[in-house]
Amino acid sequence: MLDSTSKQIVKRSGGVINPAKTCQPIGAMYAALGIHKCLPHSHGSQGCCSYHRMHLTRHFRDPIMASTSSFTEGASVFGGVANLKTAIKNVFTIYDPDIMAIHTTCLSETIGDDIPSIIKSAEIPEGKLVIHANTPSYVGSHVTGFSNMVKGMITYLAEVDVEEKKQQVNVIPGFVNPGDMREIKRIVKIMGIDSIVLPDTSGVLDAPMTGEYTMYPRGGTKIEEIKDSGNSLVTLALGSFASSDAAKELKRKCNVPEVSLKTPIGVKATDELIMSLIKKFNKEVPYELEEERGQLVDIMTDTHFHFHGKTVAIFGDPDIVIALTEYILSLGMIPVHVLTGTPGGAFEKEIKAMLLEAGIRANVKAAGDLMELHQLIKNKPVDLLIGNTYGKYIARAEDLPFVRIGFPILDRSVHSYLPVVGYKGAMRIIEMISNALLERADRDAADEDFELVM
Amino acid sequence: MAVMERKFIEERMESINIKGKKKKHLKCESESLAGCVSQRACVYCGARVVLNPITDAVHLVHGPIGCASYTWDIRGSLSSGSELYRNSFSTDLKENDVIFGGEKKLSRAIDELVLKYHPQLIFVYSTCIVGVIGDDIEAVCKAAARKHNIEIYPVQSSGFIGNKAAGYKAACEAVLKLIKPGVHLPEKKNKCINYLGDFNLAGEAWIITHYFKQIGIDVNVTFTGDASFTKLKKAIEASLNIVQCAGSMFYLAQEIEKKYNIPYLNVSFLGLEDTAQSLRKVAAYFNDPDLMERTENLIKNEIEKYGPQIAGYREKLTGKKAAVYVGGGFKAISLIKQFRELGIDVVMVGTQTGRKEEYAEIEDLVDDGTVVLDDANPAELEEFMLLKGAHLLVGGVKERPLAYKLGVAFIDHNHDRKHPLSGFVGALNFAKEVYSTVCSPVWQYVHGEGLLHEK
Structure with a gap:
């Protein structure tokens, strides 16, 4: 298929041929799936949501649930306010998540929908939560979208309700597989440290076969944990592109110090992860x-x-x-x-x-x-x-x-x-x-x- | 029904019907509800899947990167020639382009792609954002076509202007421009047909074309499986169009008939029965006894060849129950018949974009108690598959893991199919695939000890 690719490199300025990235919303959708009982919501045309679900389905080979505002011609002329309000109502009525995580698309961003004020004026059932992240497809990439959604979780949910920080670590694992998040949790647990891994798609997108379908599997970071992340002693941001913004937000909002590390791939980066934990929590390296x-x-x-x-x-x-x-x-x-x-x-x-x-x-x-x-x-x-x-x-x-x-x-x-x-x-x-x-x-x-x- | 009250909202009930004594007109061809986990896609998606199999065209997506990324080489349409269509081209619009307009970048993209690949044909797809920022892609395409002396067609496929079906239409509009002849209408060739609505997934169009060749009918061009610029330019030399995937190609067939006086016949090459009927129908059209005889011989030989093997599978599959959730109505109808050939009852059937007439036909075909639904969401699919005890789901990418999680077997009848499912040999492949998934030993591990529900 690529046999005809020429050796000679000509500088191009008219876009890309065979991309090495995709757009922000899919990253936001993936991040939101890492919250327990969360339904990601795509505020845009139906196609966006459909494509993201399809792409994630192909990668994870698990059902990917997300709802859409189903924009029509009217919505794109008059704005998507009505669509989003209806969507919020319908999502809680039909799918009953604990939390709904809205991300925008190039369409709703360009129209200029003001998501926070729509959320404020929407009917949200008692005890339920709605958060959002702005993820215009024409900025950054899917990694940026992931980062923005994780930051959004902190902005909306993280709280400080203790005077002294708790002996627990926040780990922001970055845009990695559920298998990786599981492994990171295992390492921290072996060290005898309490952790909040955020987001955490293990147990959601690598959920076991039970013969029964549950829309919200057992995994995912609990809302309580995200709230509690403001009380942690330190945040480890693994991978600066996907994780630093959220860690900085935790610092700003809840005064949790931030340590920025590489994604722990390889001996050196894994050493650094473990050494950071040892330093902060005064632990020995377990055998x-x-x-x-x-x-x-x-x-x-x-x-x-x-x-x-x-x-x-x-x-x-x-x-x-x-x-x-x-x-x-x-x-x-x-x-x-x-x-x-x-x-x-x-x-x-x-x-x-x-x-x-x-x-x-x-x-x-x-x-x-x-x-x-x-x-x-x-x-x-x-x-x-x-x-x-x-x-x-x-x-x-x-x-x-x-x-x-x-x-x-x-x-x-x-x-x-x-x-x-x-x-x-x-x-x-x-x-x-x-x-x-x-x-x-x-x-x-x-x-x-x-x-x-x- | 208690489950339904719990799970489904009022408005959706008009789009769901359980066949019984009372006739009910299913609500379809309508917009999805905001907030639904709809399995539907957008206008761009519809347009892209129809045009993508045109192998030697540059398919340039004008918009931010996503739309091009998600459609990069996912269709599984095979080519006998160029592989150009398998690349992903995007103008990759950035914030500045959105503010100041993307027309110049689009022109540059076209220039660069022409220089690199020397295509005769470029399709430029507009995406949501292009519709909003107001780039005049018609004008850009026109100017670039003149500059490079090639054909460049804009495809009006902004995602929000409708659903997938609107995209089919946008694609057909582009194709109509492409096949428009010069001043003189070319002469029609006798016993020469165009085959509309086969995208040559896993080489399916080649199988059908070969049947026609054997009986003495020439397939001029397939829309759009393995089509090319040169082949499409000769499209109106055919004396008959046959239409398979009616959802995407019905409009094109009508327009060609109106404009160029080429009549069309509806066909379906899914299953032994429909394949045989369709071949007969086309042969009968030409009213030639020799042709009819060759057709009957072909059908006889093919059924003799594959019939017994399919019967073998039928023995193993009789009594199983299937659920069908596919894109268009045509496929659903054919599948109901095809399952009948395998002794399998269809207990649930739905489509993303089926039309009224198609739903009426489905209603007539299915047994009492079968659930018929339009634009279903996963919760509904789950509920009805379990309720009706389906052993197998036929669907697309997003439905596969859902079925598996429920311990239900699955067949991809969409982009991800790996074996041709058309024609007589396709009927055998289908039976094999149904057997290999429904009767796989893996299912016995899914339902653990004590959790077995009657399968």
Whole structure:
């Protein structure tokens, strides 16, 4: 399909070819699904909601519930006030969530609907909550939308009702899979620290099969917990693009100090997560985690010769790509092209700093697209491609081993249940990368080079 | 019914009917309620799914990135030639474009894409925001077409101007412009047909085209599965149109008849019965005994080939119950008949955008007690599937995990289908798929000990 991609890179200014991002509302919808008994609501045309649900369904292979204001021609001329009010009423009558999380779309943003005042004048049943986030599709990306919705949760819900902060940590995990959120919770729990993970899609989008369908599965951050997040000792924002804004909001509103960390992918970033917790809560590292770390380092040494000097192209969401690049470097691999579709100078700056320290020069690009990545690879080929499902076209055209990490993954399953974060996740990544590289070596080996032991 | 009072709001009740003695006209072709978890999509979605299979066109989405991202290569339409349509092109409008207008960026996008891919044909889709900021995409397309000496058609598909069906119409309008001949109307070719409403999912159009070839009818162009600029330009040389997916193509067929005097026949190639009937219908139109004989031979051979295998599956499936929730009415009707061929009762049937006439036909087809519903939400689908004890749901992407969670088997009859389900061989594939999901061993683990409900 991409056989005709030319090597010559011409600067383009008329939009993107084969995007490496999507729009804000889907990120907001995903974040809102991480609140227990929450129904995300899309304030826009029906299509938006339908597309987001479809896309998330394909990635998570679980039902994705969200309602829509179903804009019509009238709504877009006279504003969506009536639609949203009716929607709020209907949502609580039919679907009975505890909380409704509204996000806007390019349409309602451009029309200029004032969501807070609509919420104020809407009929909301006693004890029920409505929150919102502005997520214009023409700004940022799906990661921005995620960030905005998490910030919205804090703005609306977080409270301070104790004088002294509680011995508990807020963890904002960022735009990662439920399997990752589950793993982060496990690590904090092993350390004997109480945590509020926000949002938390584990138990919602990786809910077990019971033979019964529940619109609101058991998982998700409880509203009480979000309120209580204002009383926590510290907030760890994992991944600055998806999590920092909410952490800053907690600082501003509730005076909870903020520590900004990488998404804990790889040994170094996971160490940093654990060390931050130790420092703040005066804890020892439990043996269980020491053991996991030791196992990971053991695996790294056992396999390093497979990786050393291999060149890699990585693309995806900024927080994930930043952390992955750090981990790839620690395995002795060489990132050659690093790209995200999400705009943001901080991405380029952070990656370049890492590369400088490692003494490596690479193409680093924010707000890029996959056409550009493909052309970069054509000009400077790599041994391995890491990214979301859309990388498969490039992998096929260039005959590259390909490891799927990120969002969305539409052509493989189980990924959303298993972590890439923490020491366990790092082991899994090594397994994925070595399988990809060694499968390739087996496939390409001449008879005399085909080996049993590798 | 207590459950219904609890779960469903008053206004929705007009769109749900349980077939019984009293006739009731189902409310359909109406707007969805605000606040519903509707399974419906938008105008852009409708337009894009219809036009996307045109393989050598640049499909450029004018708007913020989302609309292009979500429609990137998801349709599963196969191509025998160009793969250009499988890329995702967007003007990726930003805040400044929204404030100052996106026309210039659109022009630049077209220039860049022409330079890169040298297409003969570009479709420019307008999205919600373009409708609001008032970009004149007609003018931009016209100017660019002149500049590059190619054909560029705007598709008026702002999401909010209607539902998916409005998008079908917008797509048909664009196609009508594309197939418009020059000064002289070309001569009609005898025994040459256009096949409307097959998108060549998993290669389905190729199967049907091959049948026609065997009986001596030439398929001129398929709308729009595996279609190309050159093929579409010859569309009005056909002497007959046959229409399958009536939801999206009925309008096009009518317009072509009006403008170019090409009549049309409704057909369906889902299931042995409908496939055979449709082939006969087309053959009869040309009123040629040899052609009729070849058709009967083909039908006989194909049914001999696949009939016994399907009968084998029928034995295993008889008594099972199916629920159907699909996009248009045509497919629902065909599926009811096809399930009957497999000994399966359809106990619930609904569509996103079915028309009045189609619902009337569905009412006639189904047994008493079958639930018929328009624009259903997941809560309704769940309630009725359980109530009616369905073993299987036929639907699209969003319905799949819902069915699975209920321990109900599932078949994708939409973009994600992996095997062709059209024609005689498609009927066998369908039976196989039904069998492989309904009779899979995984279901025995779903309903744990003591929780077994009678399946």
